[in-house]
Amino acid sequence: MNLGSSFEVGHGNEHNSLTHLTYQETTQLVADRLRSSTPSLGWRSSAASRNPEWSPPPERTNGYLLVRCNGGLNQQRGAICNAVLAARIMNATLVLPALDTNSFWHDKSGFSGIYDVRHFITSLANDVKVVTTLPLVGVVYKQHRRIKPFQLRPPRNALPNWYETVALAKMKEHGAILLSPFSHRLAEELDNLDYQRLRCRVNYHALRFREDVMSLSSKIVARLRAEGQFLAIHLRFEMDMLAFAGCTDIFTVAEQAMLVKYRMENFAEKTLHYTDRRLIGKCPLTPEEVSLGALRGVTIFVYMYMYMYIFFFKGDIFGGERFMDPLRKFFPRLKTRKTVATADELNRISTEGLLGPAVDYMVCLLSDIFMPTFEGPSNFANNLLGHRLYNGFHKSIIPDRRALAPIFMKMEEGSLDQGEFKERVKAAMRTTLVAGPHTRVEPESFYTNPWPECFCKPHAARKSYQCPGPI
Numbered sequence: 461m462n463l464g465s466s467f468e469v470g471h472g473n474e475h476n477s478l479t480h481l482t483y484q485e486t487t488q489l490v491a492d493r494l495r496s497s498t499p500s501l502g503w504r505s506s507a508a509s510r511n512p513e514w515s516p517p518p519e520r521t522n523g524y525l526l527v528r529c530n531g532g533l534n535q536q537r538g539a540i541c542n543a544v545l546a547a548r549i550m551n552a553t554l555v556l557p558a559l560d561t562n563s564f565w566h567d568k569s570g571f572s573g574i575y576d577v578r579h580f581i582t583s584l585a586n587d588v589k590v591v592t593t594l595p596l597v598g599v600v601y602k603q604h605r606r607i608k609p610f611q612l613r614p615p616r617n618a619l620p621n622w623y624e625t626v627a628l629a630k631m632k633e634h635g636a637i638l639l640s641p642f643s644h645r646l647a648e649e650l651d652n653l654d655y656q657r658l659r660c661r662v663n664y665h666a667l668r669f670r671e672d673v674m675s676l677s678s679k680i681v682a683r684l685r686a687e688g689q690f691l692a693i694h695l696r697f698e699m700d701m702l703a704f705a706g707c708t709d710i711f712t713v714a715e716q717a718m719l720v721k722y723r724m725e726n727f728a729e730k731t732l733h734y735t736d737r738r739l740i741g742k743c744p745l746t747p748e749e750v751s752l753g754a755l756r757g758v759t760i761f762v763y764m765y766m767y768m769y770i771f772f773f774k775g776d777i778f779g780g781e782r783f784m785d786p787l788r789k790f791f792p793r794l795k796t797r798k799t800v801a802t803a804d805e806l807n808r809i810s811t812e813g814l815l816g817p818a819v820d821y822m823v824c825l826l827s828d829i830f831m832p833t834f835e836g837p838s839n840f841a842n843n844l845l846g847h848r849l850y851n852g853f854h855k856s857i858i859p860d861r862r863a864l865a866p867i868f869m870k871m872e873e874g875s876l877d878q879g880e881f882k883e884r885v886k887a888a889m890r891t892t893l894v895a896g897p898h899t900r901v902e903p904e905s906f907y908t909n910p911w912p913e914c915f916c917k918p919h920a921a922r923k924s925y926q927c928p929g930p931i
Contacts, residue, residue: 498853498895505850506916507660509928514654516586517551523631524594525552526609528640530560533574533817534839535643538907541662542646544588545655546639549623552631553589556580557642559814574814576668583666587658594636609636614645620655648906653913653924656906660914663843663907664850669818672809677822680800684823692827694841696744696834699778705834706732707743711779719778738869741862744834747777748786749868750859752885797823831857835908842908845894850910855895863888 527543529536540557547554556571571577572592581590594606610630615622623646631637639645650656668674684690702708703723708716737743777784788794797819798806809815817840824830824844832841835858848854867884870876876884900909912920916927 498855500853501897502917502919503853503897503911503915504917504927505660505664505852505914506927507657507850507910507914508665509916510586510657511654512928514586517548517553517589521553521589522551522628523553523634524555524591524607524609524636525550525631526555526558526594526636526638527642528558528560528638530641530643532839533814533821534843536560537663537667537843538644538839539642540667541659541907543639543642544584544590544662544666545658546623546627546646547588548655548658549620550628550631553591555594555636556590556592569814572670574670574673574818576670579668580666584662587661607636608634609638610634611638611640614639614642616644617647618645619647620650620652656910656913659906660850660910664847664914669822673815673818674822676797676801676805676809677819677826679805680797680819680823681826683800684795689828691829691831692824693750694824694830694832694838694844695747695750695777696832696838696841697747697778697783698776700726701744701834701838702778703727705742705744706730706737707734709734710746715779738865739862741860741865743861743865745859745861745864747783749864750833751787751790752868825851829855829857831859833859834861839907842905846906846908846910849895850914853896857889858892858894860888860892 525543525547527539527546529539529543531539536557536559543554543557546552556577559569559571559574577592584590594609597605597607610633612627612630614627627637627639669677699719699722703719704727706723708719711719734743797816801819809819821840821844825847830844830848832838832845835841835845845856845858848856864885867876867881867888871881897911897915898909900906900911906913912925916925918927920926
């Protein structure tokens with residue numbers, strides 16, 4: 461596959477192929493920035509410490525909170541963070557969150573099959589009370605009976621006031637409430653620093669994958685590191701995302717029909733024009749664009765210091781191998797968890813369900829550099845970007861799709877020569893390094909960038925951001 465043939469459907473003609481470009485010249489400025497340590501400006505992660513005025517949960521709470529999370533691994537991760545915060549707001553006992561592990565993933569693992577339950581409960585002991593199940597309250601017809609929770613559907617992005625009033629009133633009336641669905645049901649932007657730090661405490665300290673996931677992730681990282689530093693890429697190029705984004709013209713007529721049908725069945729009706737979507741950065745980079753542009757913008761580091769490790773979200777690249785071939789040709793040492801781990805290691809933890817993305821998450825988290833090709837609606841990429849910042853401002857590269865799209869399109873039209881193409885790609889990539897403290901700007905979410913709420917500085921201008929002491 462080449463960019464010419466890939467754009468044949470929808471455009472009606474062929475353009476010049478770009479796959480013959482070599483582009484192995486050094487880019488010293490970018491290489492130096494990638495190799496150097498990231499300036500923290502004195503900031504360090506601080507969610508593990510608590511405000512001295514932050515009291516532990518009382519022995520007797522207002523009732524029990526149950527939530528039913530929905531979505532993929534990282535959407536549910538955000539829901540768990542919100543569930544803990546909601547329990548704190550209502551002074552409730554949190555029942556271990558129920559995960560949606562069966563409807564899409566065909567995985568019945570549940571919370572205890574993915575995360576370390578004991579660590580989760582003990583890590584949050586000074587924040588909320590957590591139990592694994594509702595308590596027994598009596599015997600009816602010789603059978604033990606549990607509290608029957610009252611089910612509520614929370615408003616999307618509800619403010620804490622909704623939990624303090626509507627939800628709490630029902631909890632006191634019934635003894636327990638079930639909030640379902642529970643994805644994005646608590647507003648992200650809150651002025652209460654203690655609430656935001658609790659979210660980070662859950663996300664980056666309490667939520668630890670079970671031991672065998674952590675062990676396999678460590679083995680994969682060790683094997684990759686034996687070859688040198690490595691870059692982890694999250695290649696977001698699946699049917700659901702492409703249909704959602706309206707990026708269809710690069711596919712065959714039959715594939716376009718599949719995407720249109722998927723969109724009609726799963727998303728709200730909306731007219732989307734491919735060229736317009738691409739120009740504003742709403743289409744993901746194709747695997748070929750990753751090799752031709754994004755990675756060649758940091759060529760010196762890739763060639764001299766990296767062992768490539770590439771991730772596929774559930775492994776389903778829409779359009780098949782014809783989209784992957786150019787990337788494999790340019791980077792023949794691409795790896796996935798399935799090629800680094802042994803078959804026996806993978807079979808032991810059944811990585812086909814949510815545990816597979818859990819392993820990928822940890823390897824991406826520990827990589828020298830992480831690069832998502834489409835962070836838009838990707839909870840996997842967005843949460844990783846925030847986690848890497850929290851773990852020490854580790855480097856990530858976010859390609860500027862809005863800047864790269866017109867460059868690729870001009871090259872496809874034949875209006876750019878190779879030299880100008882290279883220079884323009886380099887210029888577009890020089891501003892895409894994300895590592896140190898930076899202000900959160902929409903559409904960047906709190907989970908993508910938890911600075912400054914979850915960080916502290918010994919001599920910060922704002923007293924609430926000053927470090928209280930050793931962390």
